[in-house]
């Protein structure tokens with residue numbers, strides 16, 4: 001099968017499309033999925049660059065990618081919740097014990113998948129797993145956003161931010177978001193009530209006494225965010241690690257989120273999508289052969305929404321039984 005792999009850490013130039021890779025073997029509590037589409041997340045280039053190599057060293061060659069949507073081809077003997085032919089979406093990143101989603105077939109843990117939302121095609125569904133579960137965990141579990149609250153979401157045009165705005169609006173909150181100038185119309189359409197251009201304005205001089213801040217950016221943005229919360233307010237970051245004592249001194253709570261892409265969260269996302277409460281925004285779709293361009297686009301072109309790699313071509317769909 002074809003897979004986008006790396007033999008060493010580095011820039012997008014280290015990515016190879018290998019056509020003679022073996023299909024992954026599944027272990028207990030795993031499924032083998034024929035990947036239709038896979039979306040890219042910043043974690044995928046951080047892994048490729050070797051930023052996580054001390055924590056989780058890769059065995060080379062290693063297949064890139066995590067998020068996917070596709071069709072189950074095989075289930076491990078102990079799997080009872082899913083069956084061959086089910087249309088699913090989820091995570092298959094190597095760091096979590098998957099085999100990597102930028103390939104024609106991937107092994108994924110059943111705890112990281114769910115049935116695909118019925119109203120989405122594979123491309124859209126592939127855009128949802130990591131950003132959707134991250135936004136859900138922050139907005140519903142940590143911030144517990146509710147009506148009458150004022151919430152600031154940093155990076156509102158990004159993958160996570162764009163879902164977080166919709167989830168916070170769904171709860172009836174007043175949503176302020178930081179984006180760059182050319183993303184203003186995009187976040188307005190998502191329902192943001194107040195928009196701050198982070199390149200020309202300093203949010204810490206504009207907002208105060210907030211109930212919650214959701215940070216998808218980190219660095220200075222995180223440190224300054226503690227000062228715009230009211231006493232008892234909650235700060236959640238996807239990136240920064242604020243020492244609890246620093247938050248305590250300011251009378252707020254700081255949470256450093258580690259997203260868990262569970263079946264339960266994926267099922268909730270599917271419900272929200274199918275009932276029309278939230279939507280997933282796709283910026284651009286690439287083919288597997290264009291995977292280097294897809295990574296470069298994600299890293300350098302400021303996408304509005306998700307970057308997706310369509311792996312299964314219409315030709316291979318017609319002859320899917322031959323290709324196995």
Ligand SMILES: NC(=O)c1ccc[n+]([C@@H]2O[C@H](COP(=O)([O-])OP(=O)(O)OC[C@H]3O[C@@H](n4cnc5c(N)ncnc54)[C@H](OP(=O)(O)O)[C@@H]3O)[C@@H](O)[C@H]2O)c1
Pocket residue numbers: 041042043130131134154155156157158159160161178179180183198216217221238239257258259260301302303
């Ligand atoms: N901890 C975890 O478990 C976990 C899980 C998932 C993701 N993450 C991390 O969370 C971060 C966000 O992920 P994502 O998928 O949403 O990334 P993304 O799609 O690249 O979005 C990031 C957004 O931040 C914006 N931005 C950059 N600098 C900013 C600033 N100073 N102020 C306001 N906005 C700014 C970018 O806008 P421009 O395009 O205008 O620069 C972009 O829209 C990544 O670092 C990712 O690795 C962590």
